[in-house]
Amino acid sequence: MAMQHFLYSTYSINYQKISPISVKKKQSFLRCASSDTAPTRQEVSLSVGTYLIPHPNKVEKGGEDAFFVSSNNGEVIAVADGVSGWAEKNVDPALFSRELVSNISSLARNAEVNYDPRILIKGAHAATSSIGSATVIVSILENGILKIASVGDCGLRIIRKGQMIFSTFPLEHYFDCPYQLSSEAVTQTYLDAIVSTLDLQIGDTIIMGSDGLFDNAFDQEIVSVVTTNDDVSNAAKALADLARNHSVDTKFDSPYSLEARARGFDVPWWKKFFGMKLTGGKLDDITVIVGKVKIL
Ligand SMILES: [Mn+2]
Numbered sequence: 001m002a003m004q005h006f007l008y009s010t011y012s013i014n015y016q017k018i019s020p021i022s023v024k025k026k027q028s029f030l031r032c033a034s035s036d037t038a039p040t041r042q043e044v045s046l047s048v049g050t051y052l053i054p055h056p057n058k059v060e061k062g063g064e065d066a067f068f069v070s071s072n073n074g075e076v077i078a079v080a081d082g083v084s085g086w087a088e089k090n091v092d093p094a095l096f097s098r099e100l101v102s103n104i105s106s107l108a109r110n111a112e113v114n115y116d117p118r119i120l121i122k123g124a125h126a127a128t129s130s131i132g133s134a135t136v137i138v139s140i141l142e143n144g145i146l147k148i149a150s151v152g153d154c155g156l157r158i159i160r161k162g163q164m165i166f167s168t169f170p171l172e173h174y175f176d177c178p179y180q181l182s183s184e185a186v187t188q189t190y191l192d193a194i195v196s197t198l199d200l201q202i203g204d205t206i207i208m209g210s211d212g213l214f215d216n217a218f219d220q221e222i223v224s225v226v227t228t229n230d231d232v233s234n235a236a237k238a239l240a241d242l243a244r245n246h247s248v249d250t251k252f253d254s255p256y257s258l259e260a261r262a263r264g265f266d267v268p269w270w271k272k273f274f275g276m277k278l279t280g281g282k283l284d285d286i287t288v289i290v291g292k293v294k295i296l
Helices: 084-089 093-107 117-127 219-228 232-247 255-262 269-273
Strands: 030-032 044-053 065-069 076-082 133-142 145-151 155-160 163-168 172-174 194-199 205-209 286-295
Touching: 044 065, 044 133, 044 232, 065 093, 065 286, 076 093, 076 205, 076 286, 084 093, 093 117, 093 133, 117 133, 117 145, 133 155, 133 205, 145 155, 155 219, 163 194, 163 219, 205 219, 205 232, 219 232, 232 286
Parallel strands: none
Antiparallel strands: 030 163, 044 286, 065 076, 076 133, 133 145, 145 194, 155 163, 155 205, 205 286
């Protein structure tokens, strides 16, 4: 079986598709500022706002991202991103991500999950029968503690008092090929998830999203939008609109184009000679979930 079909994530981008290279795996996947305040142990919940903008070419079918927010104040939140390379095999990439998230929502009501997002991913993956693959991130909030498990390049940020104090890092095989859960046996499992546990405080804001958000919007921009939008629904929409506007801007030096150049992908040398460089956002489905921590 040709492995590349499910390992490659082919995105529509504003410049030529890059070819795979090996890169050194990141040693550290998380960064987290130390907290000088005592953790909140009281019962908290989230006000949650969500917004999804599908890839411009996938509007009719609603894109290939999928998400879930549990009705009990965002106790469980999940985002999955179907790997678009499956379309080349005549498989709808949305099927796997949607079924995976649907299974997460069913299992989230089941006490056996035991408040462990990795076990939730394990169960949902096992129950998914669609062909395809997806990146996924799951967070579970319990007693003011947020547990996160992520396979691939969906992300989560936490903003406290106007500062970003936590960020997940993407897990990938190489540039543009994220870790992913799949219908095939050879890809990643819940065991490959990065797991984090954080104490949340009243007023903290959680931003979860697919790579369509984080490839197109810088962390500073995310902080700025969140701190100027008190309402979580407005903040989610504003972040999605920002990422969307950058994604179609071929001149914008996006996080994605910066990363591409850092990995050695750029315009040919003769274009550099004329001062040109690889720029542009990345066209993609954009899923944004904003949750604000409040007293239950
Ligand atoms: Mn994506």
